[in-house]
Amino acid sequence: MTTTNSSNDCINWIEEAISKNYFKYYEHRYFSNVQKVGAGGFGEVFRANWKNSEQYLALKSFFNLDNATAKEIVNEVIIIHSILLSLEFNKVFLIFFFI
Numbered sequence: 001m002t003t004t005n006s007s008n009d010c011i012n013w014i015e016e017a018i019s020k021n022y023f024k025y026y027e028h029r030y031f032s033n034v035q036k037v038g039a040g041g042f043g044e045v046f047r048a049n050w051k052n053s054e055q056y057l058a059l060k061s062f063f064n065l066d067n068a069t070a071k072e073i074v075n076e077v078i079i080i081h082s083i084l085l086s087l088e089f090n091k092v093f094l095i096f097f098f099i
């Protein structure tokens, strides 16, 4: 998928990514020092440490996992993935969690 398709396509895309293990699931308990840093139309953004490391990660939560949100997630994954690839990162780590 290179451009945004319909909402159904987005939900299928997410479900396929999960079933093929492209998306990994991490328990909330592995994150520490979770602090809210912002909010947008679809949810809230937090910064957190992974386990006990010094490295900050951005965690996004979504108000609802509906069609519009699925489309937003897919767009964001595609944009961040292409930016990181252009910077020659070999692996891409994105974290979303749902409340």
Ligand SMILES: Nc1ncnc2c1ncn2[C@@H]1O[C@H](COP(=O)(O)OP(=O)(O)OP(=O)(O)O)[C@@H](O)[C@H]1O
Pocket: 037, 038, 039, 040, 041, 042, 043, 044, 045, 058
């Ligand atoms: N990786 C990040 N690091 C630090 N702060 C962030 C990060 N991502 C988002 N934020 C903060 O959280 C806010 C909300 O981000 P989010 O991506 O949810 O919404 P948005 O893109 O700003 O707005 P909308 O989703 O309504 O178009 C941002 O305005 C920013 O202040």
